[in-house]
Amino acid sequence: MFNLFLKECKQLGKSLIYIVFICITIAFYTTQYYSSIKGNDPQYLGSALLKPSYVQDVEKYNKENNMYPYGSTSEEISEQVMPKATLMMYEEHMQGTYRAYPYGLIKHVKLDKEDTKKIEEIISQTTGKSLSELDKLHKTGKWSEIYFSSSSKDYASFKKLMEEANNIIGEQSNYSKENLKRFGVRPITYEEAMKTYKDLIEKDKITNGFARQFCDYMGIVMGLFPVFVVISFIMKDIKSNMKQVIYSRRVSSTKLILSRYSALVIMMMIPIFLLAIVSTFQAASFSEKLNLTVDYFAFFKYSIGWLMPTLMAVTAVGMFLTLLTETAIAIPVQMIWWYASITKGVLIGSYALSQLMIRFNTIYDRDEFVSNITNIFLNRMFFILISAIFVVASIHILNLKRIGRIDFYDKYSKCFTNFKGKFKNSLSK
C-alpha cells in the first residue's frame, strides 16, 4: 500500500492544481498571518514580546498620546453602553436604515411605518424625551446632556428595550445581546497586560500563541481550497479514460481509496508544514533577540491537531461526492459549507460541532483557549469521525462501481449527464 501511496503522491505533486493550491496557501499566509505577526519583532514598540512598562497615570497617558498604554478592550459598561447605543439607534432612525449582521454580512434594514413607530417609542423610553426634543439636542451637539440612570434595575429595563429593538430590526443588529457590549470600552490595566505577557512568554512559549493565530488563518484556506485538488485528482481517472483499466485490476477498493485519500491529505499538509517551519524560525529569531525560549514543535502540534481535521473532512466529503456523482458538485457544496462556517463563527469562542473551521484570531487569550479546549477537542474529533465515515462510504461506492452489482452508476451518472447536457444546451441557446 505504501508503494501505491507514494505513486499517488508523486502524481499529485506533478499536477498543476496542486501547484496552484500551494501558491494560494503561501499567498494567504503572507498576506494574512505573516503581515499580522511581523509587528511582533522586538524592534517595534508594539511587539507582544516586549515586557509592558509600568505607567502610573493611564488617563494622562491617554490624553497625551491619544491611546491607552496597554490598549483597550470591550466591556459591557452600562454608563457607556446606554448613551452610545441610544445615539446609534437615533442616528439610524434618522437615516431610515438600520444595520444588522446576519451570517457575518452587513444588511441594511428598512422598517415599515409601524415598526419605525415602535423604534421611536423605544428611543423615547430610553432617553425619557420626545423625538422633537432629541432632534434639538442632536442638532445643537448636546446629546451628552441626556441623563441615563445606570442603576442595575434601569440597565435591565434598557437591555429589554434593546432586545425588543433587535427583534424588530432583525438578527444580529447593533442592539443584540452580543453586540451591545461593543459600545463599552475600557483601558487594559498593567496587571492584565503583565498577565497576558507572562501567559504568552512563559506558558505559551511564544510559538503556541502564534500557532493558534497561524491555524486561525490557514484554517480558512484548508476549509475551501483542498476541494479543487480533490476533484481534479479523483476525476483524473474519468478524464484520462482510465476507469475501466483501474477498476479491473487486482487492487482492493479499500487500498485504492486509502492510498489516494492519505496522499491527498499528506500532500496538502506539506505546504502547511513548510510554512510551520518558516513560522517557527521567525518566532525563534524574534525570541533570540530577547533571550526568550520558544516551543519548537508548537506549529506542528497545532497544524496536526487543528488544521488536519478540517483538511481531512473537506477531502473525505469532496472525494465521496466526486466518486458518487462523477461531477464537480463538491465545489458548490464545499463553498456553502465553508461560507456557513466562516459567517456563523466568531473570531474567538465558537466551537460548536457544526464549525468546520474553528477560529482563534489572536496570539493572546490563553485562558480563553484553555477554557474552550474540551469543546475544541470535541469539535476536531467530530470532523475526524466525519472523515472516517466518508472515507468508508467512498470505499463502498467504489466497490459498488467496480463490481457492478447494482446499477448505481448507470442510474445516477445518466441523471447527472442528462442534467449537464440540458445545462449546456440551455447555455448554448
Add this chain to the structure above:
Amino acid sequence: MQININNLSKKFSGKSALTDVNLTICQGMFGLLGRNGAGKTTLMRILATLINKSSGEISICGINILKTKELRKLIGYLPQDFSVYPNLSVYEAMDYLGVLSEVPSSERKKVIPELLEKVNLLDCKKVKVRALSGGMKRRLGIAQAILHNPKVLIVDEPTAGLDPKERIRFRNLLCELAKDKIVILSTHIIGDIEATCENIGILDNGSLIFKGTVQELKSKAEGKVFSMNVKPDELERIKQEYIITGMIMLGDSISIRVISDVPPSDNAQICEPNIEDSYMLMIGGIDNV
C-alpha cells in the same frame, strides 16, 4: 482452462443487451464478431467483472464470476477506448498499473522491460503517453493487460483505427499470447478474426447467432455464393433481392458477389465462400449492418 457461459442475460434499464447467451471458450484465440451495438462490449465487460449480469451463470477457469477478487488476478483487460494518464511516461504508466495489479516491485523491474520489448516500445519507455501514436497506445494497452501474467486476456476492438501494418503487428502479438492463455478478441473487423481465431462467436442484437470454428462458419455459405456481371441499371433490383458482399466496376458492367440459395441468374457462377460472405449471411445482409 476455460470459460463457461450459461444462459447469460443482461438488461440495461429494462432493455436487453444480451439474451440467453451460452458459450464455452477454451485456450487459444476466440473471436467475438458482431456489428456495433450487438452486445460485444457488454459481454466483454461482464467477463472483465466490470458490470453485473442480470441472469445466468459464468465461470472463468472454474471460478464463479461473482468472486471478483479472485478473478481479477486471472484477467487482463484492454478496453475499447484504452488510455493512460497522459503526463506519465510509458514506463511510469506500466509501473503504476503494475502496482495496481499488485505485482511485486522486483518483478515489475524485471517484467516491464521484457513486456515493452515484446510490444516494441522499449525504446519509448521514457516517452510521455500523450506523445504516443494510436498504434503505440494499443501496444501499451496490451502490455499493461498482461503485466500480471493473466490466464485470460480480454481485448475489446483493439485494431479499430490502426493502419494495416500496425493491425498485422497487433494480430500477431495476440496470437503469440494465445499460446498459453485464453484470448478473447472482440471486433467488427472480419479480417482480424479470420487471420487469428480458430473459434468464433457472432453476436447479433444481444443473441449469440453462431458459435464454432472459422471453417464451420464458412461452410454456412457453402453453395450460396455466386459471382456475376450485371448492368448498372440492374443493380438496384438485385440489391433489393439479394445480399451483395462484393462489387467491382468493369467499364460498362459491374461484377458482383451475391449470396443466394439458388443461382440468381443464368450467368451466375458459384464461388468459394469466405468468412465475410458467411458473416453477412448470418446477420442478414448489409441493410442490417
